[in-house]
Amino acid sequence: MNLEDMSVLHRLMPYLGVSEKKREQVEEALSLRFSCMEELLLASRASLAEAGISEGGAVLLHLILPATRAARRGRYMRERPVCDSAEKLGEIFCAFLRHLTEEHVTVALLDEEFRLFRLLDVSSGTATSAPVVLRRLAEIALRENAAFVVMAHNHPGGETKASPEDLDTTLAVKRCLDSLGTPLLEHFVVAEDRYLPLLIGMPSSPICGKINPLSFYDRSARQRAGLEY
Amino acid sequence: MAEETAFRQGHRQRVRARFIAEGVDRWEDYRIVELLLFSAIPRRDVKDIAHRMVARFGDLDGILSASPEELCSVEGVGVGVAELLCAVYPAALAAERVSSRPRLFHAKRLSAYLTDRLERTGSYRPVLLMFNNRYELLGEKELPANSITAAGITVRCMVEELLSVGATAAVIGIPTRREVLVPSSEELAVCRELAELFELLDVSLSDCVLVRRDRSLFLSAVDERFSRLAQKKRGLEYES
Numbered sequence: 001m002n003l004e005d006m007s008v009l010h011r012l013m014p015y016l017g018v019s020e021k022k023r024e025q026v027e028e029a030l031s032l033r034f035s036c037m038e039e040l041l042l043a044s045r046a047s048l049a050e051a052g053i054s055e056g057g058a059v060l061l062h063l064i065l066p067a068t069r070a071a072r073r074g075r076y077m078r079e080r081p082v083c084d085s086a087e088k089l090g091e092i093f094c095a096f097l098r099h100l101t102e103e104h105v106t107v108a109l110l111d112e113e114f115r116l117f118r119l120l121d122v123s124s125g126t127a128t129s130a131p132v133v134l135r136r137l138a139e140i141a142l143r144e145n146a147a148f149v150v151m152a153h154n155h156p157g158g159e160t161k162a163s164p165e166d167l168d169t170t171l172a173v174k175r176c177l178d179s180l181g182t183p184l185l186e187h188f189v190v191a192e193d194r195y196l197p198l199l200i201g202m203p204s205s206p207i208c209g210k211i212n213p214l215s216f217y218d219r220s221a222r223q224r225a226g227l228e229y
Numbered sequence: 230m231a232e233e234t235a236f237r238q239g240h241r242q243r244v245r246a247r248f249i250a251e252g253v254d255r256w257e258d259y260r261i262v263e264l265l266l267f268s269a270i271p272r273r274d275v276k277d278i279a280h281r282m283v284a285r286f287g288d289l290d291g292i293l294s295a296s297p298e299e300l301c302s303v304e305g306v307g308v309g310v311a312e313l314l315c316a317v318y319p320a321a322l323a324a325e326r327v328s329s330r331p332r333l334f335h336a337k338r339l340s341a342y343l344t345d346r347l348e349r350t351g352s353y354r355p356v357l358l359m360f361n362n363r364y365e366l367l368g369e370k371e372l373p374a375n376s377i378t379a380a381g382i383t384v385r386c387m388v389e390e391l392l393s394v395g396a397t398a399a400v401i402g403i404p405t406r407r408e409v410l411v412p413s414s415e416e417l418a419v420c421r422e423l424a425e426l427f428e429l430l431d432v433s434l435s436d437c438v439l440v441r442r443d444r445s446l447f448l449s450a451v452d453e454r455f456s457r458l459a460q461k462k463r464g465l466e467y468e469s
Contacts, residue, residue, distance in 0.1 A: 008316065008320045011319070011320075012313075012316055015269055017268075036323075036324070036326070037323035037324040038323075038324035041320065042361075042395075043395070044393075046392075046393060046395075047393065055245070056241075056245070056267060056268060059245045059264070059268075060268040062248075062249075064320045064321055064324075066253045066261075067253065067261050067265065067293070068321035069254075070253055070254070070258070070261055070289055071288070071290040071292075071318075075290040078287070078288060098325065099324065099325075101361065101362055102362075121254055156363055157364055158363040193325070
């Protein structure tokens with residue numbers, strides 16, 4: 001662990017169920033055993049127990065990333081940020097999906113002003129696949145009266161490269177949501193702090209190559225490109 | 230009094246068990262705050278405090294972004310609680326920095342790692358590389374025999390290692406001196422069996438690699454049956 005990680009660990013130590021007498025020793029052992037904060041926060045309960053952390057302490061460590069995720073979701077709902085570029089949404093999805101060790105499919109619902117008003121998990125799978133339930137996506141988009149839908153899923157493996165299934169899924173979801181009047185604007189693949197917008201690059205997509213991905217949601221750009229959703 | 234304490238302990242156990250089973254994605258904010266408070270307030274009912282904090286700061290983000298002084302202005306919140314809540318975002322941000330563990334998701338990188346290892350250690354014993362699902366190397370275990378097909382190789386010791394580090398993927402490196410880099414039928418049979426067994430435990434045996442000092446060979450490239458087993462899940466990247 002580096003100095004910054006060790007400083008955060010030191011702040012957490014009083015809450016990990018370690019007696020005051022052993023705290024210094026356990027803190028040192030943790031900093032040697034785990035190479036970074038992420039590794040500590042995602043460590044198995046067994047390895048935390050081995051390092052001297054109580055069951056309650058392990059729960060606290062495992063809670064930090066999900067609690068941060070929930071808090072960020074709440075912040076987006078409260079602030080309703082305008083997501084008028086792929087870059088803004090890509091960053092939001094990265095912050096939201098990056099630590100998950102299983103594949104999750106998440107949708108962002110936008111209003112007519114491109115304000116993000118809901119961020120929802122649609123499905124989660126094992127470490128390597130997340131079934132996309134079209135019916136559930138359609139239900140959410142219609143129930144929430146979304147003007148636009150943007151979806152994202154994470155690749156816990158760390159590579160943004162899309163599989164053929166990812167591309168097929170993107171087209172199927174786009175066809176379905178477009179026909180319901182709640183168009184799918186983009187489908188991102190997120191891996192760590194990187195994201196790949198799929199729709200903009202698909203040869204079969206009517207918008208492929210027509211506009212700059214970073215101004216994808218910008219109305220004037222869409223008007224210039226003559227695109228209607 | 231003793232009954233009340235036992236009830237509270239039972240409640241805490243139930244909430245923690247619920248968190249372990251289902252996560253917090255569908256939880257209301259006050260429940261998440263309550264679970265955080267368990268670590269800072271050992272023997273008191275904390276639900277009311279959690280509700281008061283949500284009422285005061287609006288939501289979980291408001292609570293985790295508040296200053297210690299603001300937090301302490303809520304009835305029932307002391308310095309200990311404030312310090313814990315103020316440490317949550319910094320811990321998450323520290324975790325968001327890029328990991329320092331080697332990531333070997335690409336076949337070329339993995340091959341280079343194994344040949345370097347052979348060069349460095351000079352050991353010709355098979356090695357089990359254990360990964361999380363970001364293909365970060367969690368650890369490696371040298372197997373106690375000179376060949377993957379030897380009697381000393383026990384599946385049990387491999388599984389124990391994989392589970393103890395929480396691995397979701399594995400690769401077996403098989404160092405060799407043979408001139409023609411071709412796996413034996415026994416090696417292929419063992420690797421297929423291991424892939425099937427690991428799959429049952431939700432660990433993906435992504436590949437087995439014959440390693441010589443100058444080059445390596447991925448068994449998935451030469452054995453279709455093993456390749457099918459190894460490639461069931463999205464695994465290593467093989468393209469240049």
